[in-house]
Amino acid sequence: MTAPDLTWTPILPPADDFDEPALSLIARYVATANRVTQHFWGDNRADSTVEEIVASQRHTEDEIGVRWLVSEAGHDVGRIIAAINREEGASVAYVSAWVVPEARGRGIGRALAERAEHEAMQLGPTSLQAWADHRVPVGGETSIAPKSGHGAIAEDAPARLLASMGYELEQIERVSELDVEAARASLETHRADALTHAGDAYEVRSWQGATPPELLDSMAALHARMATDIPRAGLEVDDERWDAARLQRLEGEWEGAHQTPLQAIALHRGSGEAVAFTILLLPEPGRPAFQEDTLVHAEHRGHRLGMLVKAENLLQLGRLHPDRTRIITWNAEENRPMLRVNEALGFVAIGAEGGWQKRVGAAEPG
Ligand SMILES: CC(C)(COP(=O)(O)OP(=O)(O)OC[C@H]1O[C@@H](n2cnc3c(N)ncnc32)[C@H](O)[C@@H]1OP(=O)(O)O)[C@@H](O)C(=O)NCCC(=O)NCCS
Numbered sequence: 001m002t003a004p005d006l007t008w009t010p011i012l013p014p015a016d017d018f019d020e021p022a023l024s025l026i027a028r029y030v031a032t033a034n035r036v037t038q039h040f041w042g043d044n045r046a047d048s049t050v051e052e053i054v055a056s057q058r059h060t061e062d063e064i065g066v067r068w069l070v071s072e073a074g075h076d077v078g079r080i081i082a083a084i085n086r087e088e089g090a091s092v093a094y095v096s097a098w099v100v101p102e103a104r105g106r107g108i109g110r111a112l113a114e115r116a117e118h119e120a121m122q123l124g125p126t127s128l129q130a131w132a133d134h135r136v137p138v139g140g141e142t143s144i145a146p147k148s149g150h151g152a153i154a155e156d157a158p159a160r161l162l163a164s165m166g167y168e169l170e171q172i173e174r175v176s177e178l179d180v181e182a183a184r185a186s187l188e189t190h191r192a193d194a195l196t197h198a199g200d201a202y203e204v205r206s207w208q209g210a211t212p213p214e215l216l217d218s219m220a221a222l223h224a225r226m227a228t229d230i231p232r233a234g235l236e237v238d239d240e241r242w243d244a245a246r247l248q249r250l251e252g253e254w255e256g257a258h259q260t261p262l263q264a265i266a267l268h269r270g271s272g273e274a275v276a277f278t279i280l281l282l283p284e285p286g287r288p289a290f291q292e293d294t295l296v297h298a299e300h301r302g303h304r305l306g307m308l309v310k311a312e313n314l315l316q317l318g319r320l321h322p323d324r325t326r327i328i329t330w331n332a333e334e335n336r337p338m339l340r341v342n343e344a345l346g347f348v349a350i351g352a353e354g355g356w357q358k359r360v361g362a363a364e365p366g
Contacts, residue, residue, distance in 0.1 A: 001107045004072055008115070011067040013057035026050050029069045032076045036098040040133050045288050045328060055256030061249055062086050066119055070112060077103035080112050082120035090238045093125035109161055117165070121360065127236035130167060130356045132158040146172045146354070148233035151333035153352050167356035171233035171332055175351035176342055177288070178327040183346040184318055187311050190345065194308035198266065202275070204308055206264035206316045210251045215265070216244035218273040223247060226293050231332045235355055259283050262320065264313035266296075266305040276305035278313050282321060289317065291329035294338065306341045314345070
């Protein structure tokens with residue numbers, strides 16, 4: 001196979017809202033990425049938008065992300081990303097390489113993945129990680145089990161490519177979908193049961209948009225725990241330092257991306273602290289909502305607070321956005337407590353995402 005002759009164009013943030021050359025390049029980048037996701041999912045559920053990319057590019061305090069659009073003979077054929085947290089000592093860099101369906105099978109994917117890896121290495125990681133959508137194995141198809149021991153994926157093109165580059169499949173996340181209409185009938189019961197179980201020590205609150213000022217500190221503390229308190233199998237994880245300002249930057253990025261957050265929390269009455277939270281993120285109308293982070297503080301588990309905040313937030317969704325009929329979420333296959341809540345609410349599995357890792361050497365001893 002002759003090496004593909006590719007043109008690499010960096011995607012830079014627009015100087016302002018009138019920077020037409022930068023914005024039209026981002027529009028090409030988005031169109032290329034969406035050809036990949038629409039081919040995989042068969043609809044627009046995993047699309048991205050120009051606003052989302054620009055908002056992410058402008059949110060540079062907490063993450064460095066570099067992107068390239070790749071073309072061949074004047075046609076856009078793919079895109080790559082390399083990213084790392086800005087935390088001091090961050091060790092995990094993320095790589096992603098996507099090729100449009102019509103250009104596959106000619107060596108472009110490998111060239112993109114190698115370039116993404118090369119760019120990621122400039123960011124100084126000790127662990128390279130890639131998250132890829134995979135087919136769920138059907139019938140007697142060859143499947144791959146992750147090192148976590150939970151779930152399986154088909155040995156498809158991304159799996160073969162990543163394995164051939166030395167990545168190991170550490171973990172599988174189940175992708176699930178909720179039919180909101182069907183779930184609605186039991187939400188009040190789920191909320192009431194959970195509240196009875198939780199008892200007087202907790203109360204539930206919910207809102208749309210930015211976190212109220214009095215809750216910023218305890219919500220930031222909960223966000224920090226998302227890095228350490230959820231199952232990550234053998235994937236290396238960077239600690240994240242969160243404060244009110246970082247949470248406000250994240251909420252600012254959502255606003256810039258035209259994504260509306262719906263949040264629900266459990267408040268511990270004794271301390272006045274938020275001890276459980278969940279977030280639904282609504283992109284533009286016509287797309288599903290995304291069930292983003294959910295976390296119950298380790299010291300407050302076992303009181304059905306996970307179900308409480310999720311049922312509360314779904315009721316809020318019904319009140320404020322009755323037109324949203326689908327929700328998509330991702331959960332580690334080994335995360336039984338979270339899957340149990342989601343299954344009880346009516347989420348059903350629709351796919352699998354693989355968490356791949358390649359260790360690239362330890363940092364020099366100081
Ligand atoms: C994975 C992907 C990048 C491959 O792109 P591509 O241009 O077809 O890749 P290449 O032609 O360079 O092939 C690279 C390797 O992919 C695997 N591969 C490609 N096509 C395959 C197929 N039809 N069946 C099984 N494996 C296949 C092989 O291991 C191949 O190596 P080989 O040619 O030495 O056997 C592409 O399918 C894609 O964009 N998928 C969606 C996004 C994604 O999952 N990206 C990877 C994770 S970051």
